[in-house]
Amino acid sequence: xxxxxxxxxxxxxxxxxxxxxxxxxxxxxxxxxxxxxxxxxxxxxxxxxxxxxxxxxxxxxxxxxxxxxxxxxxxxxxxxxxxxxxxxxxxxxxxxxxxxxxxxxxxxxxxxxxxxxxxxxxxxxxxxxxxxxxxxxxxxxxxxxxxxxxxxxxxxxxxxxxxxxxxxxxxxxxxxxxxxxxxxxxxxxxxxxxxxxxxxxxxxxxxxxxxxxxxxxxxxxxxxxxxxxxxxxxxxxxxxxxxxxxxxxxxxxxxxxxxxxxxxxxxxxxxxxxxxxxxxxxxxxxxxxxxxxxxxxxxxxxxxxxxxxxxxxxxxxxxxxxxxxxxxxxxxxxxxxxxxxxxxxxxxxxxxxxxxxxxxxxxxxxxxxxxxxxxxxxxxxxxxxxxxxxxxxxxxxxxxxxxxxxxxxxxxxxxxxxxxxxxxxxxxxxxxxxx
Amino acid sequence: xxxxxxxxxxxxxxxxxxxxxxxxxxxxxxxxxxxxxxxxxxxxxxxxxxxxxxxxxxxxxxxxxxxxxxxxxxxxxxxxxxxxxxxxxxxxxxxxxxxxxxxxxxxxxxxxxxxxxxxxxxxxxxxxxxxxxxxxxxxxxxxxxxxxxxxxxxxxxxxxxxxxxxxxxxxxxxxxxxxxxxxxxxxxxxxxxxxxxxxxxxxxxxxxxxxxxxxxxxxxxxxxxxxxxxxxxxxxxxxxxxxxxxxxxxxxxxxxxxx
Numbered sequence: 206x207x208x209x210x211x212x213x214x215x216x217x218x219x220x221x222x223x224x225x226x227x228x229x230x231x232x233x234x235x236x237x238x239x240x241x242x243x244x245x246x247x248x249x250x251x252x253x254x255x256x257x258x259x260x261x262x263x264x265x266x267x268x269x270x271x272x273x274x275x276x277x278x279x280x281x282x283x284x285x286x287x288x289x290x291x292x293x294x295x296x297x298x299x300x301x302x303x304x305x306x307x308x309x310x311x312x313x314x315x316x317x318x319x320x321x322x323x324x325x326x327x328x329x330x331x332x333x334x335x336x337x338x339x340x341x342x343x344x345x346x347x348x349x350x351x352x353x354x355x356x357x358x359x360x361x362x363x364x365x366x367x368x369x370x371x372x373x374x375x376x377x378x379x380x381x382x383x384x385x386x387x388x389x390x391x392x393x394x395x396x397x398x399x400x401x402x403x404x405x406x407x408x409x410x411x412x413x414x415x416x417x418x419x420x421x422x423x424x425x426x427x428x429x430x431x432x433x434x435x436x437x438x439x440x441x442x443x444x445x446x447x448x449x450x451x452x453x454x455x456x457x458x459x460x461x462x463x464x465x466x467x468x469x470x471x472x473x474x475x476x477x478x479x480x481x482x483x484x485x486x487x488x489x490x491x492x493x494x495x496x497x498x499x500x501x502x503x504x505x506x507x508x509x510x511x512x513x514x515x516x517x518x519x520x521x522x523x524x525x526x527x528x529x530x531x532x533x534x535x536x537x538x539x540x541x542x543x544x545x546x547x548x549x550x551x552x553x554x555x556x557x558x559x560x561x562x563x564x565x566x567x568x569x570x571x572x573x574x575x576x577x578x579x580x581x582x583x584x585x586x587x588x589x590x591x592x593x594x595x596x597x598x599x600x601x602x603x604x605x606x607x608x609x610x611x612x613x614x615x616x617x618x619x620x621x622x623x624x625x626x627x628x629x630x631x632x633x634x635x636x637x638x639x640x
Numbered sequence: 641x642x643x644x645x646x647x648x649x650x651x652x653x654x655x656x657x658x659x660x661x662x663x664x665x666x667x668x669x670x671x672x673x674x675x676x677x678x679x680x681x682x683x684x685x686x687x688x689x690x691x692x693x694x695x696x697x698x699x700x701x702x703x704x705x706x707x708x709x710x711x712x713x714x715x716x717x718x719x720x721x722x723x724x725x726x727x728x729x730x731x732x733x734x735x736x737x738x739x740x741x742x743x744x745x746x747x748x749x750x751x752x753x754x755x756x757x758x759x760x761x762x763x764x765x766x767x768x769x770x771x772x773x774x775x776x777x778x779x780x781x782x783x784x785x786x787x788x789x790x791x792x793x794x795x796x797x798x799x800x801x802x803x804x805x806x807x808x809x810x811x812x813x814x815x816x817x818x819x820x821x822x823x824x825x826x827x828x829x830x831x832x833x834x835x836x837x838x839x840x841x842x843x844x845x846x847x848x849x850x851x852x853x854x855x856x857x858x859x860x861x862x863x864x865x866x867x868x869x870x871x872x873x874x875x876x877x878x879x880x881x882x883x884x885x886x887x888x889x890x891x892x893x894x895x896x897x898x899x
Contacts, residue, residue: 248651248700249767254745255733258883266853267887270730270786273655321661334676337668344668352664363848365662366655366787370848378849458751460758463765465747575883 229616231600238600243593244461256579261287261548262373264568264576269367276367277310277358278559286566288373290553296542299375304432305530306361306371307557308523313354314560315516318624320347323513326618327409343405346398353391360384374544382535389531392524399524403496406517411510412615416598418591419471420480421453423558429488429522431558437484440470448554450565454582466590473590476562477623478515479506493522509595512622548574561585561624585625592623643691643801646678648711650697650704651731655787656722657696663790673801689714692800694721698728699771703763712777717800720773723786723855728891732770739767772891781806785841786855786888792840808840810860813852817843825851831874836862855888
């Protein structure tokens with residue numbers, strides 16, 4: 206069979222090393238791509254339905270359960286939305302603590318993704334487990350960095366998964382300055398591990414596929430926006446207020462995906478580390494900008510596989526930014542705040558950046574102060590449309606130069622590069638080649 | 641030969657699988673004792689049979705029921721891992737709302753009507769109700785909590801490897817809360833599920849400044865009537881109490897206690 210007459214039918218069910226359940230279906234006949242579908246098959250959990258009747262304080266605590274890997278992000282975005290609805294303005298101390306809590310999760314999530322979920326593809330291993338024998342130092346370093354990031358979250362939030370210390374108006378129990386000082390010392394001592402992380406990514410060759418697309422992220426005048434800002438588009442070069450997020454996401458539903466899809470100025474847009482770096486490169490910490498240059502990440506970058514590199518650049522940014530925030534906390538000390546609150550009616554909006562991209566939450570409360578309407582738009586549900594567009598663009602290019610197995614691997618790698626969190630977005634991947 | 645261990649996820653946040661990866665200090669030691677043969681969140685391989693299958697998540701659709709039954713048939717020991725698998729967790733609150741209403745609130749009415757009748761993809765949308773794993777297949781052990789407690793996971797694995805039965809004492813959360821020397825949540829004017837909730841979490845949420853919401857489920861023989869009376873004495877209405885009970889363990893509070 207010559208390349209031109211390739212007829213593939215790939216049906217890849219329950220793609221591995223992604224969070225959640227997805228399938229890829231690719232149909233080619235005689236070298237022509239007939240169908241590319243990214244099917245999200247995760248079961249519905251109906252968070253936007255069953256949050257009705259809950260009290261304001263309970264919402265961030267419960268909706269953190271949308272996702273284990275980004276539980277902090279969901280909690281923070283929901284906290285901001287509920288506070289907006291309840292007319293609560295928090296202190297600079299609380300904002301600072303939340304930024305630290307958020308960046309601890311960036312460190313944890315990006316380290317997990319880069320080492321456990323992405324690196325095995327590039328070294329030809331089916332998982333991180335064989336690397337324990339072949340690359341023991343790499344695995345041990347990954348575990349050290351992950352543990353440090355997890356301990357950072359636990360110090361800030363009370364525990365690693367579904368932390369309970371942050372709530373409306375501030376902290377139920379403030380973190381201990383001694384514990385923060387210990388994390389600072391460990392983070393300083395981890396600089397060699399971070400450098401090695403950069404070195405390993407440098408050795409990985411990213412597939413050279415590009416597709417120009419729209420990048421959407423938060424943007425803030427004073428800092429690399431992870432916790433607050435306007436919703437910025439690389440197409441329009443302007444921002445809209447978080448409360449107008451429905452203008453951005455324009456959600457729609459397709460039958461082959463239990464996750465809803467999004468589009469803004471064109472057929473699809475991308476969110477996540479690469480989108481943030483493309484939109485806000487100049488605000489990265491200088492150390493992170495240097496690493497980006499060292500790793501060949503120049504903006505604008507339209508290669509989705511480079512999201513793996515963008516995550517490493519953000520690991521460096523969050524590490525140095527966290528060190529600075531820890532110094533501020535240790536210099537200023539922490540004051541107890543009154544967090545008592547009586548629920549009132551109202552509607553509010555929140556957005557934060559989480560490792561996989563911008564995350565929107567919206568809640569309304571009725572006259573009794575109980576939730577009567579809820580909406581959450583998750584990064585992966587914004588990315589799935591863009592991923593399918595990438596697949597439609599890349600499969601015809603790849604078809605002429607790859608075997609079915611290579612093509613399947615490249616599709617899986619593409620999906621994993623976006624670090625999809627599919628359990629969130631239903632609220633990913635089997636490749637099926639249909640022959 | 642090392643026991644073959646597998647992890648499977650259904651409807652969940654997948655945080656309990658993450659909690660396994662978060663056992664960084666002992667992760668490499670565990671791998672010396674068992675062979676992980678399937679773990680979709682972390683690896684690509686699959687296997688035909690398992691000595692121990694860990695199930696994360698609740699069961700919502702016919703296709704999930706069939707997948708779970710297939711896993712049970714291929715496993716010697718089956719463990720429900722985390723609150724979603726053990727009792728449906730927070731998403732079981734949706735059982736108190738008609739499925740068609742759930743779909744309408746999340747996707748809109750027109751979309752709901754077209755999706756659930758799509759000729760090719762309707763099984764994806766065939767949600768019936770949120771069920772715990774033990775409502776479908778026999779469960780040998782439960783790792784309670786949202787998220788599960790890593791120490792309990794390690795204790796279970798060690799016990800199974802040496803052929804003993806893992807033991808999870810049926811204490812109220814209050815027992816561990818006292819050992820942590822926390823001030824009682826009731827004493828500063830709040831209310832708490834600790835007195836009727838299965839312990840083992842070291843009362844981590846009270847220690848972290850909050851209250852217990854019962855994510856580990858009810859103690860066997862929990863005195864629910866007395867607990868409701870206690871909450872009413874603190875000024876909570878029956879509707880408020882129902883809402884609280886249904887935050888994390890709604891499958892265990894289907895009706896009201898007898899007065």
